[in-house]
Amino acid sequence: MSTETAASVAPVTLTDGAKNEVKKLISQQELGADFGLRVGVEGGGCSGMNYVLGFDQIKEGDSEYNIDGIRVFMHKAHGLYLAGMEIDFQQGLNARGFVFNNPNASSTCGCGTSFSV
DSSP states (O other): OOOOOTTSOOSSEEOHHHHHHHHHHHHHHTOOTTEEEEEEEEEOSTTSEEEEEEEEEOOTTEEEEEETTEEEEEEGGGHHHHTTOEEEEEEOSSOEEEEEEOTTOSEEOTTSSEEEO
């Protein structure tokens, strides 16, 4: 399996709020050491592409990054769409959940989970 080293600089960043929430979820779900946070994209959604965020094991073609102790997996081809993206977690009256701030998106949908480039 070909992967980048965990010492590589991640193309995405996690805010402190996102890091805290991811660590809390990892603890609650009692995931094994071979699991990490998968960040990626997939076709679909009202704007053309959806963000993928979930826990998974490393797969062929992935790069692995370490963001403050969190293992992050991303398919190498997805870096083009996600480079420079910030993932935040908000707990407000209007919204609660992960928020994607992607400088590569030319447009996004109202819900913020799909985009086009």
